[in-house]
Amino acid sequence: MKMLALAFAAFALTAAQAPVTAPAALPINPPAAIAADPANKLTLNLSNGGTVVIQLRPDAAPNHVQRVQQLVSQGFYDGITFHRVIAGFMAQGGDPTGTGQGGSKLPDLTAEFNTLPHLRGTVGAARTADNPNSGNSQFYIMYVPNNSMNGEYTVFGRVIAGMDVVDSIAKGEPPAEPTKIVHASLGAAPTP
Template sequence: MTLKFALPLLALVAAAPALAAKTQPAPVPAPLPIVAPAEIAADKSNELSLDLSNGGRVVIQLRPDAAPLMVERVKTLVRQGFYNGLSFHRVIPGFMAQGGDPKGDGTGGSPLPDVKAEFNSLPHLRGTVAAARAAEPDSANSQFYIMFVPRVSLDGKYTVFGRVISGMDNVDKIEVGEPPANPTKIVKATLGG
């Protein structure tokens, strides 16, 4: 009788490595440098400029080494003029400014399909630019946010695809609100500085 119970227990013990392999967490992505590698920074097509209705300009260093799909999506939308005229619809002091929604309320996106999540090791620091998404990880599309302050609780949960390298003072001047009474708009978005 003892043998009857031992065999199922042995089968379970033998299966344990396979079960453990199925429940292992996803591998941690290799650390990326916070500053863009020289070859990425030298390529001016990796610079996104946003001319804002508050009179300022924001320059973002895109990071195709960290999030190639999201960077390509943003570049495609910029070339189509998609971001021109869109507002920052959700701006929370001490947190972030979110824009890129043609509906202006956080529920819209481009006509293109959603982008697969590209979670990486780039941290959420002041000036970090990342893809906004719904609860589903693979639901990023056209919306993005710019961090006012560091927020480590977001690290590894959103696709970081760039960082402000010039004009952070203009980000600080984006009209606050959810939505703002008089939202700051992207007058023109361009690539190449």
């Protein structure tokens, strides 16, 4: 009888707990206030002659966006290559060593998984395969949608201009002549 009472008590406690809910779905397009803030526009001038503008999403991954903004303001990304570029998959950069093994001197970030999908132009935090909390300075830009990455990698932005420039980043692991980020800045790219 005592065992039955304990089992019932355990069931009652379990039933009384609030149900676990999934995170709220984020809209593909950012809220107007985020889109209007120049600090949430990352502009990359590349050595292939093009410019890429990325809409950052602090509503989806605030710590990752803050890290990118901090590194950009320090000039960290200037001169860094896209060291892993796989046609039909993604272009990865942000490693000062160019090997895929490096990062900034700042501590790694805890993953901020969200509901933003991996579409063409999605920008996310690169990390080691076995540690979701190993994102630091490296990032990737998707060439094609990849649903298998949804909820497994931190998405923090999306290319809003210059995807054709991303398409022309030199391919390879590493590329023979890697495309470099000549200059990274926050704010919209100047008009020609």
